[in-house]
Amino acid sequence: MKLKAYAKINLALDVLSKREDGYHEIRTIMQTVDLYDIINIEKIEEDNIIVTTSSENIPTDNKNHAYIAASLLKERFGVKQGVRIHIEKNIPVSAGLAGGSTDAAAVLKGLNEIFELNLSEQQLMEIGREIGADVPFCLVGGTALCEGIGEKVIKLKSAPQMNILIAKPEVYVSTQAVYEALDLSKVKKRPNIEAMISAIEEGNVKEIAKNLCNVLEVVTVNQYPVINRVKDIMRNNNALGTVMTGSGPAVFGIFSNRYDALKAAERLKVFIKEIILTTTCEGSGF
Ligand SMILES: C[C@@](CO)(OP(=O)(O)O)[C@H](O)COP(=O)(O)OP(=O)(O)OC[C@H]1O[C@@H](n2ccc(N)nc2=O)[C@H](O)[C@@H]1O
Numbered sequence: 001m002k003l004k005a006y007a008k009i010n011l012a013l014d015v016l017s018k019r020e021d022g023y024h025e026i027r028t029i030m031q032t033v034d035l036y037d038i039i040n041i042e043k044i045e046e047d048n049i050i051v052t053t054s055s056e057n058i059p060t061d062n063k064n065h066a067y068i069a070a071s072l073l074k075e076r077f078g079v080k081q082g083v084r085i086h087i088e089k090n091i092p093v094s095a096g097l098a099g100g101s102t103d104a105a106a107v108l109k110g111l112n113e114i115f116e117l118n119l120s121e122q123q124l125m126e127i128g129r130e131i132g133a134d135v136p137f138c139l140v141g142g143t144a145l146c147e148g149i150g151e152k153v154i155k156l157k158s159a160p161q162m163n164i165l166i167a168k169p170e171v172y173v174s175t176q177a178v179y180e181a182l183d184l185s186k187v188k189k190r191p192n193i194e195a196m197i198s199a200i201e202e203g204n205v206k207e208i209a210k211n212l213c214n215v216l217e218v219v220t221v222n223q224y225p226v227i228n229r230v231k232d233i234m235r236n237n238n239a240l241g242t243v244m245t246g247s248g249p250a251v252f253g254i255f256s257n258r259y260d261a262l263k264a265a266e267r268l269k270v271f272i273k274e275i276i277l278t279t280t281c282e283g284s285g286f
Pocket residue numbers: 010013022023024025026028095096097098099101131132133134135148149150175176177179245246247248
């Protein structure tokens with residue numbers, strides 16, 4: 001079985017409070033983009049989980065999110081059959097694009113079919129939440145408002161198709177460290193989530209671009225000013241708006257046409273290796 005595991009961007013991300021368990025209450029608008037890993041799953045004779053990948057940057061042992069997803073399902077439902085999972089990695093790793101979460105979501109969907117478990121979307125989302133806060137959204141895809149720690153997914157009308165240029169500076173960011181370094185009392189600029197939802201409902205690309213905002217950006221920019229350099233270059237090449245996605249360090253810009261986006265990409269190529277021109281899309285659905 002072959003599955004596409006789509007990346008996400010955060011059009012808006014607000015952090016409301018820190019919880020007792022160390023996680024943060026957030027409100028974020030997540031959006032699927034047409035950039036995906038390809039996940040191949042096949043049954044094997046022995047009762048084992050084998051993960052292989054085209055990437056040198058992710059583990060293949062029990063730390064891989066795809067492995068964790070398969071292992072959770074097998075354990076919980078007493079599945080004795082084994083699987084081989086191959087991940088063709090196209091999504092930049094540790095970028096804020098939910099690469100690991102989307103691979104896990106694809107494996108949950110795939111094994112639900114392969115092992116004939118007949119689990120509902122809701123059941124898969126609850127299992128997904130145990131793997132990572134972004135996994136429930138990745139199961140649904142499209143455009144959604146996500147609340148709680150990100151696991152409460154409220155589907156929205158699909159955002160209009162937009163040209164998205166993603167650039168991932170070659171620096172490492174830990175999601176946990178970014179959340180820990182955020183001082184909520186010092187947050188100056190918060191997203192207007194309601195304005196973003198209205199802009200999406202109206203299909204107004206300029207308003208969507210105007211409302212891009214991520215509370216985590218300041219934290220990562222402090223550590224890696226290169227993020228601001230990327231944003232400046234995108235803006236100087238007519239981006240309608242730019243923002244860091246998730247905990248970063250990837251930045252994306254919304255462009256009214258591919259020509260301007262390609263011009264920005266040309267400038268960014270001088271110091272950034274991972275640059276992707278894509279579009280927003282509806283995702284594979286459940
Ligand atoms: C920041 C976001 C925005 O969409 O995306 P990424 O940058 O990871 O793509 C998410 O909130 C990340 O989701 P995800 O990467 O699935 O998080 P998890 O694996 O569950 O958590 C990693 C760590 O981040 C912190 N964490 C995560 C989510 C949240 N709402 N509050 C937190 O404080 C916790 O310290 C946790 O131990």
